[in-house]
Amino acid sequence: MTDIESTPTETQRDLDVDDVGGIADDVIENVERVIVGHPDAIEHILTALFARGHVLLEDVPGVGKTMLSRAIAASFDCSFKRVQFTPDLLPSDVTGANVYNQKTQTFEFRSGPIFANVVLGDEINRAPPKTQSALLEAMEEGQVTIDGETHSVPDPFAVIATQNTVERDRTYDLPMAELDRFMKKLELGYPTAGDESEMLENVVGTHPIEAVEPVASLADLEDIRAVTADVTVEEPVRTYVTRLARFTRNHAELGASPRASVLLLRAAQGRAVLNGRDYVVPDDVQTEATVVLPHRIRSGAAERTAADLVADALENVPVE
Incomplete structure (x- = not known):
């Protein structure tokens, strides 16, 4: 009988709790090049990402909700998609749809922007509840069902949504079933005078968001989530x-x-x-x-x- 050396099939985790703090510090430093004066909000979004949660940012326009979301997503080397919610947006614009291919005479699934590791839903309350509900299955179960066929979203998966709090007559309230799927709801507020002055200095010329580079990999985020779950x-x-x-x-x-x-x-x-x-x-x-x-x-x-x-x-x- 010949002995055959077995090869482990499971990937060994490369990070432990002590490593996570260093990665988190790198991400926070990276994000603070874009967003000044919101360390608590940055930490809250990071802990939500680590804990497999989704985040809702609610505040008045212009305080940096979208930039904060983009900066955190850009700090991880993972797929990122943005959905600009509008009153005429359809559910299929978010999830994708089956499209008939005349050449093959078959229906083919064309994925929507929800199929990304980090999805930014910008001004989510501008879309009617029917369109907002397109997120529910993905946020809870990590999948999307279209015409009876189930498609898994990428893993890891997280939704960071922003919400306009000013134009109530032009927006829709989020249903409780959707609100309950967001792990956290955050408000940024206005910056202090010193933070605003620093922010103005940073945005002179090219906006710093354009220079943000990843400081952590997708594998790092997967490992961090596994460490957190344990x-x-x-x-x-x-x-x-x-x-x-x-x-x-x-x-x-x-x-x-x-x-x-x-x-x-x-x-x-x-x-x-x-x-x-x-x-x-x-x-x-x-x-x-x-x-x-x-x-x-x-x-x-x-x-x-x-x-x-x-x-x-x-x-x-x-x-x-």
Whole structure:
């Protein structure tokens, strides 16, 4: 009998928790060449990417939502597509469609811009709900079904969407089913005087977004996601997340969904990795809860916002 040397079929992971911090620092430095004064937002988007989540950026026009999204996507050497949402945009403009080929006399699938590692949905609330719903299956299940045939989107996959908050009469509200699929909802706000002055200095001449080069590979992002998924979440932390979610359900018209609890834990895992740990602590949950929970909650009281309710939950729910 001849012995045949077996070759491992699984690819060994090249990164560990200690490596992720260095890559994250490189990405943050890269992005800050384009966007000044928003370190917290950059970290929140990174932790969402690490934790297999999607991000919604909501704010007034002109504060850098699109540039921030582009800069983070450009920092990873992965496929990137942008969808400019408009009132006349069709679902097939996002997902793609089966097109008849007269030469072969068969229908061929032509993929839409959703088939990319990072998809930027610019001003997503300008499109009607029917078009927005084209994202739902891909965001939750990593696939698109067209004419009964299922097509997988690339892995890793993430949606970063921006939303206009000013022209309410010319936009559509995002349905709760879509909002609930976004791990985080962020607001940038206006820069400080010093940050705005630095930004103006940076954009004189060529815009810095044109010079952004990747500082991490697609394989790095895949490894980081695998590292993040392996971060330990002990039972007391899981119980704490459950109690936070139940507090919102008991004190609001619509509280945080079970999906919100799952995404909060994943976001906390991303935060732990960013901080160089392979285990989650309550501080990770508390940091992420303020951007993971509010957009899923309807308080039912005009004088009490969803953010107020989450702040009450963080203050009143004990860590045991």
